[in-house]
Each structure stands twice: as structure tokens, then as C-alpha cells.
Amino acid sequence: MNELLEQFAAAYAAREEGLPGFAEGRSGLHYPAAFLFVGDRAAEAASALTELNGGKYDNAAGIAYFHVASSALPEDGLDRHRQAVRFRWDAFGGRGAEENTLRRDTHRAFVNSKADHLYELNRALRRSSRMLSESGRLFASFDRLHLSVVTHADDAMNVLTPEISLLAGAVFGQSFKSVQTDLYVLVSDQEQSDSFGYSSSVGVSFLRELDYVQRPEYAFSAPLQVTENRLTIDVNHAPSPLFDLVYLLSDKNERGIAAPGGLRGGYEIICHAHLLKNRRRDHGAPGSAAALEEQPLEGLKTGAGQYNNSSFKSGLSDESGRRGLASGGFARVTRPDRSIALAVLYHFARGLNRRMREIPETPAAEQLSRLELDRPHMRERAERLAPDEGRLEDMNGIMSSSASYSSIRRLTLAEAEETLFGSAAESFFRGNFEAEAQRRLAEADIGRGLRQYAEQAAAEDARHGLYRIAAWSDSSESANAAPTALLAQMREAMLEREGAREELDRLYGGLVEEQPHKKALLRDSQNVRNFVRYFFEHVYGLKLRILRLEMEIELYRRYEDALSELHVRYKAMIRRVEQLEERLRRAAEYSARSADDYIGQNLMPYYERVVDGLMRDAEDRRGRDHYFEERRLGDLAALIADRPEDGAGAAGTGAGPDAGMSAGEHRLLQRLAELCTRELLGAEPLVQTYEQELLRRANVAVEYENRETMTKEDLFRILYRKLEERAAINLRLFDYTQEHRHEEKYFFGDGNGEFMRYALNEEETSRIYRVGYVHERRSDGVEKLNLMGGFHIEDLMYYRNGRVYYDAYVKAGYLFHAIDSERLPEI
Template identity: 35%
Template sequence: MQDLLQKYADSFAIQLEKISQSENVQRSVNYPIVFLFLGDLVKDALLAIKKLNKEKWHNSNGILYFHAYQTETILADNLFSLQLANNGFDRQSQRKELVETFYQDETMLIELNKIFRKLTSKLAEYGRAFSSLQKVNLCVVTAVHDPANILIQEFTLLLKSILQESFRIVEVDLFGLLMEKQDGENFAFTTSLGISFLKELDNYQQNDYHFERDLQLTEDHLRLPICHPPSPLFEVVYLLSDKNENGLIKEEAVQQNYELISHLNLLKNRKIWTEHHEKMNSYSHQSFKRAMKGNARDPVYASAGFAKVTRPNKAIVLNAASHFFQDLLETLKRQSKQPREKILQLFDLSESSFQKYYEHFLPPADRLYDMLGLMRVSNSYKAVRKMSLNETEEFLYEGGTETFFYQNFEEPVREFLGILDLREQIEWCFYENVINHEQYGIYCAYSWTADNVHSESNVLNAISKLVQETKQEQLKLEEHLELTYQQIVDRCDFNKSYLPFSAKKNLTSFVEYFFNEVYGTKYELLRLKVKLAILNQYRTVLKGLHRSLQPKIRLMNKVDTFLKKTAADSLFDSDDDLDKNIAQYYSRVIQLITAKLKEKRGPHFFLNERFFKNLYGYLEDDQPEVLLERLLVVCDREILSQEEFHRTFEDELLERANVITDYENREILSKEELFKKLYLRLDESSSIHIEVFNYTQVNRYEEKYFFGDFYSQFMRFALEKEHDTRQWKVGCVHEKKTSGIEKLTLMGGFTLKDLMFYRNGERYYKIYTDNGYEFHSKAEASV
């Protein structure tokens, strides 16, 4: 169940994000982008960034990826790859040996040329996905401590030269990923690898850096030189660490770096919003490059920070599903409060129902009059007038009446009761009239058949009362019959005549009285016997049916408990004002939606065709997933599609924050306070992902950009706050987002010597080089 629910929650979160993205006019890149991933250590980055781009960019299908790896890569659409040499290089010289092997292996170089040309042709095929093909952006991603990055200039410049044959402008940026979290074993050597790359990178970014090698090949294996005139290799180099500028390492930092790379490429290459506003302030890559460079002579680098506050969609959907299921259970329980007469009618136990049973199981009462023909004609009223009814019956009929009644009434009834089987009829009432009826359902069936003496709405209680009443009636009739038999004929209450010659008439009147009082009573006793048999069979069958429902009710309760726990667990870490009141707020939301559904689809909509009509069928033994899956299908179609779940981020947040959960709790979070908290969270969380030594950093330049609805109340509030400082350029990437707000902070102008990583790592690099470790090729040995 956990996997099913989490999958559904993830799906809903993605669904809401897609709805949000479909309204984002700027979630497309203007120019083609090629991502070049270099080394084994960026495989996870490749997976994550490719996924992010696919989810967030409308024209992501036109983006191409290349991965140069040593041991392992991935297979995916729009991805090209090449395996580098991995022949167990010596630990002391693996970087050096890797680049030497590259230059010695002409087969690899031929293959690399072929792949880059295929990539360029593929990029041209996707031209319709972009607004312009005048420029292509080459984004290089590597981990600074990956040995493969010693080949960065060869791969970058070869791909750039081939792209330049098809595109007028090729802009190249580098994203270097640092891992400063020490693993306790190889941190010194790993740091030394990173320092060696950064030293080479500082050389590549010099104004007089140049490169010329015969790396381009024709189909006849003729070599052509690749020339890079004196200028930095990369337009901008972003260094992104798992440690922020405050020296803190956070678990989410690595994932945030991947999001940073995706957002930075979108920021640089997005389609520009046509409506101009001074506070929208669009990003300019060249302006940022010039501003962070300033008057610095040494190469300068950039970093970035990223923060997002998103609607807690997973917690919302889990709480919504839990509350909706609780509403279902509570509705089913409320429906069990029905009048006793109504319940008996549903189970065919009303008086009219019993009359049908009597007509079926009892011989007709009219047949009692057939007994009148049993009396001998010679008998006279005078002969019996002093006798008791018991004596008179024996005198008049000599056992004939008892025999007749037994053969024509008692024996047929006994035979009928012997084969009496009402199980099918009872089960039909149980399932059709209750379980499958949209007004009642399985909980009514369970509650009404429970052995609960305190419940008025209980068919078993009603049956017990009927049995008791029937037995009491039996006793009364048996007592009445006994007293009747003891009566003297002449004292009996029938019409007698004292006129002469009225003996025959009196005898006839007595006989009618006799059969009405005696055999009429015996007939009633037979009827009560049939009624008791029916009631006892009902009781037996319904108890069995109740037992069959017990595991299904337990399963419903199990799903309810699981939903409540999962919903509560999703809120465990949400103690901030921005995440509060989810359970309380969405409880009210579900109540409102349920009320609307009742108005639209009727008061008993829960058990109609679109919802849980076949609830009993979803309660498979020991398979709560079946019911849970149906619940999630219904929620997805009928609940989460409601407008209450598609409100703007701000409106939902403000209303939820202001829900009063306790009568005595009158703390209301004002819009101003809420916006301030939201602004501060974005500001604090978007700290730069690199630690610099503040006292030596001369030229720190920053720009900050929000991703959100420029015309929303919060965005106006945030931009005013930022503009009040006047310390940096602030802009907004206009997106009609309903899922949240993002903030991107750019910082540039620092040198390698400003980095705490570089300052702390140089001593490790020096001790390794002093002990014979070779981190560079011969051409770079002087770095």
C-alpha cells in the first residue's frame, strides 16, 4: 500500500506541476543547447538534469546530451556517449596517462569525430523546436575531482569546432561540481585531483590561453587542426559545491546543484517575455560576465544559489485522500441509523412479507371447513350439551378431526419446514437491498447484523424481539386452547336457541364455534411455528453473513488507519507557518467538495456508479490495495480535479495559514507576515553554493532572479524588498506558477585563491606532487 500511495502522491504532484508548466510562457529555451558531461562522476548529474529539463522545458526534446565516461553511462533518447580508456591506470599518474592514451588512440579520436558530427546533424533536425538557430549553447559539466576532466579542452574545442560549421555562434559555459564532504578515506587524494583541475582551469581562463591540435578528422582520416585564438576557453565558469558560502553542507545541496544547472541554462536561453516592466529586469549573460569580471586581471569565477518554496503537494494529496475516505466511512455509518420498521422491510421481515411466507408454506385456512363433513348425522345437541369440548370432540368425531388436521395441516407444514431453505432469499435481501443499495451499503449490513443488544437499528435485535413476541403469543394460544377444551358445551359462547325443534340448529352453531375456537387456534399455532422457523433461519443465515463481513470491515479500517498514519507522517517535518494547517484546511476543503457532490449527484453519491457502487467487490481478502486503488482513482477524477486544488500558490498558502484550528487559538497570520516569512525563507535558502574567503574577495557581484507570476501580490512584495536594498540587480522570470516560487542567486567575481576549497586543498596537492604524483600532462606540467 505504501508504494501505491506514494506513487499516486508523486503522480499528483507531477500532474499539478505539469498544469502549472503548461501555463508558463517562458518554459522554453530560445536557442539549441548541447550538454557535454565529462567523466563517471557526473552520471547522476546527467540523469537528474536530463529529467529536470524534460519535466520543465516545453521544447526539451530538442536538447542533446553527450557523455564521455570510463566505466558506465546510461541509455536514453537524445544522448550520445563515448567510452574513454580505463586500463587500470596507475593511481599516481592516472590523469596524465588518460590524456596520453587519448592522443595515442586514433580509433577513439575517429569515433569521437563521428559522434560529434552525428550530434550536430541531429541538432539541425530539431531546428523547429527553437526560435533561432543563429546560436548554440554548449554546456560542459564535470566534477572537479574526476580524472577524465583532464580532457576537457580537447572535448570542448573539438565539439565547438564541429558545431561552428553549422552555427554562427557557439557559446560555451562550464559547470564544475565540487564535493567537499570528506569520505574519511580518500579525501586528500580526491582534493588533490580537484586542485589539479582548478589549476589547469585557471590556465584555460587566461586571456592569452590558446590551443592548437590536429583533432578534427575527415572521412579519409586526414587531420585538421583545431585552433582556439588567445582568449578564455569558457564564457563563464560556475563552480558549485555541496557546501554553501556559510560553510554548511546540506543533504539537498547536490540535487540543488543539478536544479541550478537546469535553471541557469533556462535563464540564459529562455524566450523573453514581451511585455516590459522595469522591475522584471531580464538576465543578460554578457552583462553578467562583464560585471563580475570588473577590472580583475586574474580569471574570475561564478557560483549560484537556488531556493524554492513549493506547495506540499504530496502531503496535500495524502491528507485529501485520507479525509475523503473518512467522509465515506462516516457517511456509511450515519446511514445505519434507520427506523426498525424500515430495516425489517429491507430484509423482507415486515408483516406483509410474513403473509407471503404463510401463503406459501401454510395450507389455506378455508380447508378447516372441510372438517364439518366428519360429524355423524344421528348425533344431537342434547347428547353433548353437558360434555366438555374435549369429550365432545371424541364423542362426535372419534379422533377423526385430529387425524384430518394432522394429515391436511400439520404434516404438510412439517414437510415444508423440513425443506425450508431461505438462504438464497435472505442473501438476496442482504446484498441487493442493503449492501448494493446506494442509500445503505456494507457498513449498514455489518451494523444491522451485529450481535449488539444496545442497538435499536439492528435486525438481529428485531428478530430476537419478534421471536420473543411469537413465543409469548404461542403460550397465550396454547393456554387458550387448553381452557377452551375444558369448557362445557352448553356454556360456550355461541348462538343457541331455546325454541322447540332447535337442537339441530344448536349443534350446527356449536360445531362452527368449535372449529373456530379449537382448530382456528391450532391453525394460528401452526402459523406461529412457521414464523419461528423463518425467524430462526434468518438469525442463523444473518449471523453467518455478518461473520463474512468482519474481515472486510477490518480491511476498511486497516485502509483508514494506514491513510491517517501516512497523511500524518507526511506532515511530520512540516512545522513551519508555510506548511501548517494542511490537515485542518483540507479537511474543510473535502467537506465543501463533498457537499457540492451531494448537491450535484444526490445525497447518496458515495455508493453510485462513479464512486464506490461496488464497494463490497473492492474488499478483497487481505488485499487492501484493491480498495486503496479505487479510492485513489475516485480522488483523482472527482476530488483533485476540483478548483479547490488548483488555486494559485499564494491564495492557497494564505488561506491555509489562516485556518483557526482551535477556538482559543486566535493567532491569525496576516498577508504581510506570511509574505515576509516566504521572502526570508527564499532569501536564506538561496545562499551561494561555494565557500569563499570574504576578506580577499575584492569584486563580488550578485544578481537575483525570481521565477514566478510577476503580477502576483507576493512577487510585487518580494521585488520591492529586493529593490529597497539596491545592492544587486534583481529580476523576475515571469511564469504563471501555481505550484510554488523559485529564487536563483548568481554571484561572480571571485578567484581561485578566494575559495576555501582551494586554500585548504593546495597543501594536499603539494605533498602529493612532492612525492612523485603526476596530475598533469606534459603540456600542463608547468601549471
């Protein structure tokens, strides 16, 4: 189920992005780009960034991804990605490594000239470089490559970051005039509660080395390039900082609050920071659309709308010339399309279910008649079970005694039967009437007619059939249900049977000579024959009537059981429908909550109204059973019922609480998703800009709550504040005063949109930082990226907390660095 709902929601979101005016104007990269991931822990970042970049850049098909990992890393989607190369390396040849020297030994194994991995790494990098070369037509310029290196601070393999970065730059640089390299360091503050000692020491080790490689005097030379003939070539780096910019991104913001998505916000920052630095600018003629997009909006100072990398770098350097580090914060306000799709699907399913439950009131007598359980039908069935009256003629052939009429005329009918036949007549009736009726009753498929009627009724009345059969077949559903009326009929039959038995007793007690049979004078034997014919016709005719009443009563009992079985079956189908509705509700509410407390506000009640209005409008125009026609929902019972091809197992489609979903529920969910997409999701109330949609949702409860309507300016003020709050810097510093803090803030969205203009003008009024924007032709939302920099390693809370452990581990003999620690600058 989870997979099917995800596909449904993603399809709606993708379709919305493809609509004119929503998000068809994705940004593009000016220069080719490559992402280099170092260490196993960077696998998540690699997968996330391939997805984010693919959705953000219109030329993302030209980006190369390269991941250096250990041989122990399991395969994932990156191994199958068309633009990705993953190089797995076993540093120790399967031998276990000592933890206290792991980082140092990993580095020694990497630079070992006798090993063959450098040759393989060179080949893999050249394969990635060839991918970049083949994508030249996607970029405005092929002069420069933007290389982004991503690693985790506490991944032991990050000790190789300088060597791998420089080797990659050297290999890629053979296709470009220059390679500009940025480093993104991911810091997992939240994990320190579980693995605080060793991992914190590894993180501090890397930060000390990072401070070293970012010094202006840092230089490097090592034989890292390997030709096809195994010849080595030095990779050199002249004295200068190794990376153009270094970003540190944590899963806690500067206020120490953990991010709900962990490092997901950090991946968004990497994607958008790269875009700022490497954005394609389509310079057109003055007055052209392309030229207008590049001009600052009214209210902003000239040139304030664009990112300038040189200006940003200069803002990070202090008076001594030591270059500071950077971090960022990211937030977005968008139409929560996936949440909207799930809410619409739930309310659509709920609306259909509510209509199906509105069963018209039907008198019990009419229920029995339509189910063919009224007395005429039941009597007819009982008559078919017992032999007909013609078989009574056969009783006249039963051997009788030679008693004269005169000898029996003063006897009762019971005495006369004993005198004439003994027990022969009774035995004949039991064997030829009662036993035959019981045999026919045993062979009858009592519930077949009910099942056939139910299937036909459900197919012909798709709106009410399923619920109608369930309601009619159980008295607990309604006091007016068929079983109650059926029992009333059974009581009538039982009263008739008792009356017939009493009549039989009276008849048996009457005298022979008083019976109205034909009597002939002086013809004794003829009178006996006339009496016998009368006796069988009336006495056993009455017994046949009693037998039929007993058969009718037994049929009532069996049909009561058949109705109960029918109810169990149809109630189980209804339970599946209602369980699916409940699962859809949980999925929709969870998605609305995950959209955050403001963007997801009023989502469920608002779309309940929207869906209800759309459904009523369609029914007014096309008929009340519009959604239940065969080409729409159709026969719900046939859809939800078990089928032979379903097998014994459930058709579960996801893990967790929704696993074990029946095949019928899965079919119904597919039909609902298709119908919802076709009938509702393209309607006007569901095609709105994020500004319109949020404003309407914000005011959904106005008529129920006596409060003023929220104005567009009120909404913009709230959104602006939310964006700023949620774009808090993703890094916690110890004591970083405002005078050292360099900040820049950028919006991504429709530069001519009302909210973008409002936000930019708000920033302009009292800003002490650079403000800019990236114009994207989209109406589905706006994003904000806050950049901050100028701090150093010693300002990090992560470093200050980890330094205690680092010093303790070093004192205990742990060797973390590949170079002499005395060469590292003292922090």
C-alpha cells in the same frame, strides 16, 4: 496508488500552469543550447535537467543533451529522450582497472589512436549537432551555441573533461560562429562520511586540473576529430581559460547545512544560471508590451535589471588577473499546486465519507421490516419449510388396531395413540413432516434475500446504503441494530413454542371421552373414526405448529449468522473506504510537509474549509445527494467490492506502505480523482495567485486564535526573508571575506506583481551587489537566484578536507593525473 496520485497532482499543476495569468509566459533562450554530461555520476543531473529545462523554456525542444558514460551505466529515461544522445564507452575492454591508476589509465585509453571509440564518439556528437541544426527556427539567433558541461568532482571519468569539452566544441562549432562553454562541477559533501578517502582524492585531483585549465596560459592541441575515413584532425585551444565560467555546486550550503533535496538545488541553479546568460530578449517598439517588459521597474537604477556576463566575469577576477570560480543558491515561493491537489482530494474523500456515515436513525422494528426479517415474514418462511395442514389428512390412512371405542374411551390421548397406532403415527410425522422440513431448510439459501436487499439498498441509496447495511447487520455497531431485535423475536417464538408444548402435554393427558369430537350412539366403529380424525387434526396439528415454531427459531439463528456474514462483507468494504481515506491523508500531509515549513503552513486546515464550503454550496444548489448521483460517485458498494475480473491479486500501483492496494480501492480512487477534478479543482477558491493563496492560508486560524490578521506586507516580509535564507550559496568555503566576494541576485517572476516589486525595492534600499530580475508572465510564484564568485580552489572546505587524503594516496603510489603533476600549478 503513488503513481495514480502523482498523475492526479501533476495534471492539476499542469492545468494551473496553462491558465491565463499563471505560468503561460515561460522564458525562452536566445541562442541554441547543448548540455554535455561527463561520467556515470552525471546521469541524475542529465535526467533532472531535461525535466527542468522542459518546464522552464518555451523553446526547450531545441536543446541537445549529450552524455558520455561507461558501458556499465544502466539504461534510463535519457536513452529514450528525443533530444538526447548517450555515448557509452568501455575504456578497458571488459578488463578490471587498477584503482590506483584508474584516472590516468582512463585518459590513456581515451587518447589511444589505435582504438575506435573516438570515431564513434565523433559520429555521436555529429548526430547531436544535427539535432541542433534542425532546431534553428526555435531561436532568435543561430550565431552562437551555449555549451554547458556538467560533471561530478569525484567521478574518475572527469579526467576527460577538457578533451571531451573541446571535441564537442569543435564538432558543434562547425554549425555556429562561436561556442561559449561553461562548466558546472557537482560536489557531494554529504557522501564523504561514507566514501571519504579515494573519492575525496579524485575530487581534489580534478580541482587541481581545473585550476590548471582555467589559467590564462592554458593551451591544448590533440588529434581528437576523426573523419569517416578514420583520418584524425587536431583540436586546438589557444592560450586562455578553457571555460567561460566555472560553477561549483555542493549539496551543502555555505553555512554547512545539508540541502534536503541533495543536489536538486544545484540542478535548479544550472537551469536558471543558463537562462540568465542566454535569455531571449524581445525588443519591441518604444511603449510596446515587449519593450516595457525589458525596462527596469520603478525604484531600480537604470540597467540594474539585466544580467551582464562580462560584468560578472570581471567581478570574479582578482588583482593578479586570476579568474575566480562561481557558485549559486536558489529558492522559490510558489503555489504548492501538487500539495493543494492532494489536500483537496483528501478532504473531498473525507467529506464524502463523513456524509455517508451520517445514517438516519431507524427503529429496530423498521429495520427488520425492511430486511424482511419481522415475524410475519419469518412465520411465512417457516410455514413454507414445513408441509401444510392438508398433509395431516394423509395420517387418517395409517393402519390402526381393531380396538373398540369402549376400550379406549377411559384412556388418555397418549394411551389411546399407543393402543391404536403404536409408534406408526409418530414415525409418519417424523418422516413426512419433520424430515421434509429439515430437507427444505438444508436446501434453502438463507442469505440470498439479505444479499439481494443489501445490493439493492446500496444501489438505491448511494449516500447511506453501504454504511446502513453495515450498521444494521451487527449489534456492536448499535444497540438498536437488527440482530438485537431479531434475537428478541426469537425469544418470543421460543416462548410460544414452550406454550405449545405445554398445551400438547395437557392435550395428551386428557381422556378420550372428554374430547369434543362427534359421538354416535351404538356406533362403536364410527366413534373410533371420529376420534382418530379429531386426534390427528388437533394433536398432530399442534405438533405441526410446534414444528413451524422450531423452524422459525432455527431461521432466526441462521439469519443471525447471515447478518453476521453480511456485516463482515460490508464492514470490509467500509474498511477499504476508510483505509483509502487514511492513505490519502498520509499522502496529503507528507506533500504539505515537503512543501517546506512556511509554504506548506496551514495547508490542510485551510483546504478543509475550502472543500467543505464548496461541497455545501453544491448541495444547497443541487440537492443534498448531489455527489452521490449515479453520474458522480454512484453505487459505492459496487465500486469497492471484489469483482471476478479482479482475480486473486491486489491491484497495487506503487511500492512502499501503499503497495497491495485492492482493485476496488483503485477503482474508487480513480472515481474520486475524476470527480474531484470535475467538481472542485476548477472552482474560484482554487484559482488564485500565490500571493492571494498564501495570505488566505496564513489567516485561516485567525477566528480560532485571538491574534491579529496578517497583512499583505507582513506576508511579503516573511516571503522575502525566506527566499533569501533558502537561496544561500550551495558551497562551503573556509574563510572568504566580504571584500573578495562578488555577488549578484536575480528574481524570476511577474515583474509587475506586488511581491516582486516589494522584493526588488527591498534589495535596492541597502544593496551592495547587483540586483536584477527576469520578467515572466506568471502568477504561480517567484524564484530567486543568488550568484557569488571570486573564490579559488584553496578556499573550498571540500578541497581543504580532501587534500589530506590526496597527499596520502599520492604518497602511497596512486597516480591520479594524466599529465605530469609538476605541470600543475601549486595550490
